[in-house]
Amino acid sequence: GRLTYSEMDQPLLVDKTSAQTALGRRLESCWAAWRNLNSYLKCAICLLVYYSIxxxxxxxxxRWSTLDIIxxxxxxxxxxxxxxxxPKTTGGKLTTIILIYSGILLVGSLLADIFETIFDAHEGVFLEELKEIRREAP
Incomplete structure (x- = not known):
């Protein structure tokens, strides 16, 4: 099968449900890949996006210098x-609003990753101590 010009000229018909399903699968795979990234790499990517904005x-x-922006x-x-x-301009003020909300999300996510890493590292010790306490309980 060769694709002819007349076939390419026809509109592509995609129903709404299959398009939403495909988008959902794509977003889910992106989210799964993001969850599997190392915490430090996530932090670096988020900071890169933050400073890029x-x-x-x-x-x-x-019209600030790079040093002033950083x-x-x-x-x-x-x-x-x-x-x-x-910032004195409307654009600068809007950028600041975006950065403030992005920063809240970034710091919250970073703290969650830090606490999760600490908990995961000490989970075994915590469970062993809990078993010991249960053995000693009357």
Missing amino acids: AMIGYSQSE YFSTITLTTVGYGDIA
């Missing part, structure tokens, strides 16, 4: 907020 947003709207983004991420530098 900052670079794009502030370099266009505020400085302000880091202060925003850590919630220090010195106040010595602040």
